[in-house]
Amino acid sequence: MxxxxxxxxxxxxxxxxxxxxxxxxxxxxxxxxxxxxxxxxxxxxxxxxxxxxxxxNEEVALAEAVNRVLAQDQISTINVPQQTNSAMDGYAICAAALKENEQQSFKVVGQVFAGGSYPGTVSPGEAVEIMTGAPVPAGTDSIIMREMTELQGDQMTFSGPVAVGQHVRQRGEDISAGSAALSAGCLIRPQEQGLLASLGMQKVKVYxxxxxxxxxxxxxxxxxxxxxxxxxxxxxxxxxxxxxxxxxxxxxxxxxxxxxxxxxxxxxxxxxxxxxxxxxxxxxxxxxxxxxxxxxxxxxxxxxxxxxxxxxxxxxxxxxxxxxxxxxxxxxxxxxxxxxxxxxxxxxxxxxxxxxxxxxxxxxxxxxGQRDWQPVRMTAVAEHTLKSRLNRIDYSRGIYRINDQGQLVVSSTGAQGSGILTSMVQANCLIEIGEPLAQVEAGQSVLIQPFGD
CATH class of the missing domain: 3.40.980.10 (MoaB/Mog-like domain)
Structure with a gap:
């Protein structure tokens, strides 16, 4: 070799x-x-x-693709989101025209829902009531959350600063048309399955x-x-x-x-x-x-x-x-x-x-075909002394958790014999003690491999 x-x-x-x-x-x-x-x-x-x-490779229905590995890059044919839209229920306004630190009053001139659109252009001093996911009307650049406003008749008021682009999802900010949404060699988990669905995919090529x-x-x-x-x-x-x-x-x-x-x-x-x-x-x-x-x-x-x-x-x-x-x-x-x-x-x-x-x-x-895979390893603080032996890696069964101080800590499950299957049942990770160490003292850092894959 x-x-x-x-x-x-x-x-x-x-x-x-x-x-x-x-x-x-x-x-x-x-x-x-x-x-x-x-x-x-x-x-x-x-x-x-x-x-x-x-x-x-083979082509499978997207619904059956979980735990399979993509065999080709998935190029998006659309922008996600397709249009600039609201991330909140509230009112669409032109924040660029606002005067700083002044209470502002706007005339509500319309309403727009997700799946619809506002037909005209909104002028400075006007607002359009808007629902989450609805396209942002022409002439507006920001959303004021409904909870931050008061409405009397057709007059909407609010106070406080507003940033241009606030609570707005820009067209293509997640995935732009023509870009690779996922690469070949990617394991399809539920989150990748959802992303592929957002592109309109019905079938995918997998290994x-x-x-x-x-x-x-x-x-x-x-x-x-x-x-x-x-x-x-x-x-x-x-x-x-x-x-x-x-x-x-x-x-x-x-x-x-x-x-x-x-x-x-x-x-x-x-x-x-x-x-x-x-x-x-x-x-x-x-x-x-x-x-x-x-x-x-x-x-x-x-x-x-x-x-x-x-x-x-x-x-x-x-x-x-x-x-x-x-x-x-x-x-x-x-x-x-x-x-x-x-x-x-x-x-x-x-x-x-x-x-x-x-x-x-x-x-x-x-x-x-899963590329760039590696086991998940994290560093945790040993809650007690962990025994090992020089010149070998010891994989103890462990239980990791977040303690009251917000630290990631780990302890062993007790007896570590290779025939004690209950030590794996009780564990949620392996504690990896490297070759140079005979033991890890309480309070020292140690690598863990959480169970998950």
Missing amino acids: TETIFPEANSPEAVFPETTASEPLSCFDPAVNGGAMLPVAESIERILSQLSWPQQ RQLTVAVFSTGDEVVPQGQPLPENCIYDTNRFTLMGLLQRMGCKVIDLGIIEDNQQVMESTLSEAAGQADMVISSGGVSMGQADYIKLALQAVGEINFWRIAMRPGRPLAFGQLGSDTGTVAGKETGTDTSKTPFFGLPGNPVAVMVTFLQFVQPALRKMM
Whole structure:
């Protein structure tokens, strides 16, 4: 792999850096498996260098476009607002003709509602009653709020200064005709959906929706709906992953629980790669776990097992299913390569969520076509001592809030074991303690990643 200098973890370039083409990953990376641990930032860089931006797009109805990514710039054909209009209920006047600090009296000569217009030109000393959204009449330049006026007969009076342009929305001040209202690579949230609707859009071109296949591994993992045998656990991670993927707008293929068998694993991986844009498993990626998973992955792709300098979630497998010379059987996903990215996440429930957020999410954002994405990071004040370990990033589960002094503060949820799923349920953020720190003292600043995406 070509060496590159990776930016600080909280910089915009930390998520989608410009990378050069790298050598294919393999199951055995001596630099990693020999004992050294990869930094989180370098791991993200390696992952993103293996992925391509999307090529295929489709046209969808605006009502169905939420959580999709725009495939082309959206150029406005109209001004928004279309006409200069009132931002308040009140009276339209010519403020430029006013004398400073004098009580002013105006003759009310008409009325205009939203959707209508005033037919003439208003002279100095005249006013037109106007409703919010109505076009500002010719000859006027400002709006006096109704609450600031008194009306006796057809005479309107007010006192106090008035600025030219007060409470007036100028034509095209939001979006001007011919300008790009939204750029390609923009995720369509409800607010973008509303903006597109304001342009009169009925359909938009978006990148193709991703399909992700998910399965769990381990003979100790059992499905819900049956008695729990001794020394076994109910399958948790598959449901967590499906929920995370659905929130990102992905289609999900649920492959269930795969037994500890190399042939079954190879068959499952090959089938999943033919149906999906990405395949994600949980469990079976620790260095001491069954070799059949590593051998199965090696047989159907180019997979690297890494140890990441982080907690929770140190073991991670990533690579590509398929080959350079062949094609993935049955693949009709529209990707520009025969290979399908694969993530093997740890088995512990909290570690699955943390590694998904730190590694899988940025990979999916790139594959979705979402440009300039980065995880939200904010600085908060620690309310108590937060423990960590040198030379790794610690992702503690935290609760952030605004205290009585107006400060953004954060505290941990308590016990931080990677199997304590309630620590994620109680949390509203991850507390990110960097490699150089063994702990953060109460009153010191610390980075947090609020849950939200």
